[in-house]
Amino acid sequence: MKLFSILLFIAYISVGEIHAQSALRTKQFNLEDGVAIQGFDPVTYFTQNKAIKGNKQFAAKYEGVVYYFATATNKDLFVKDPKKYEPQYGGWCAYAMGATNEKVEIDPETFKILNGKLYLFYHSWTNNTLLKWNKDETNLKTKADKNWQAIYH
Structure with missing residues (x-):
């Protein structure tokens, strides 16, 4: 029972830290209506070497920040490794x-x-x-x- 209580406490603290991190990101990041890069797809900079506007139909949220993507494939690439594309x-x-x-x-x-x-x-x-x-x-x-x-x- 004591181990369960400790694990529960650690989980509670971790969730709090994740929420605080998300709040910090949404406060400090360059967002327009809650969306990063003015809605441009972060993946196309790497895959096509150009800026292409994303579509809210292909949206993903990473640590409180929303990104739009031009395609479902780009969204999947981002979700697999968001730090690579942010x-x-x-x-x-x-x-x-x-x-x-x-x-x-x-x-x-x-x-x-x-x-x-x-x-x-x-x-x-x-x-x-x-x-x-x-x-x-x-x-x-x-x-x-x-x-x-x-x-x-």
């Missing part, structure tokens, strides 16, 4: 995270895959932060990683 820095602009430690909106069609990870960037007709990132990528990535850790953890 954007870095909660989907905020990678350049801004490194350069100014700010959470800045992104243009889902401005992205880079680096070492198997998805980085998203702000892009307006006068300002493409991906170009700025490319000029000092190593330094900006180091700073962005550090800044995101401070924000997210």
Whole structure:
């Protein structure tokens, strides 16, 4: 009976931690109406090297964050390994995270895959932060990683 009580307590604590993690993610991630990447499919960045709008018919939720997918196959790929496909820095602009430690909106069609990870960037007709990132990528990535850790953890 004592072992059962201990296991039950551990399960209760674990559920609480999972809920807290989900709440933190929904607070800190770049979400539009609760959906990540403005509804773009995170898998197509890797499989087709382009941004394709997802469909809410193919939605999946991972630790409180909702993603849309262009196909059921992409949804299945994501569900099997969500950490592989999730954007870095909660989907905020990678350049801004490194350069100014700010959470800045992104243009889902401005992205880079680096070492198997998805980085998203702000892009307006006068300002493409991906170009700025490319000029000092190593330094900006180091700073962005550090800044995101401070924000997210």
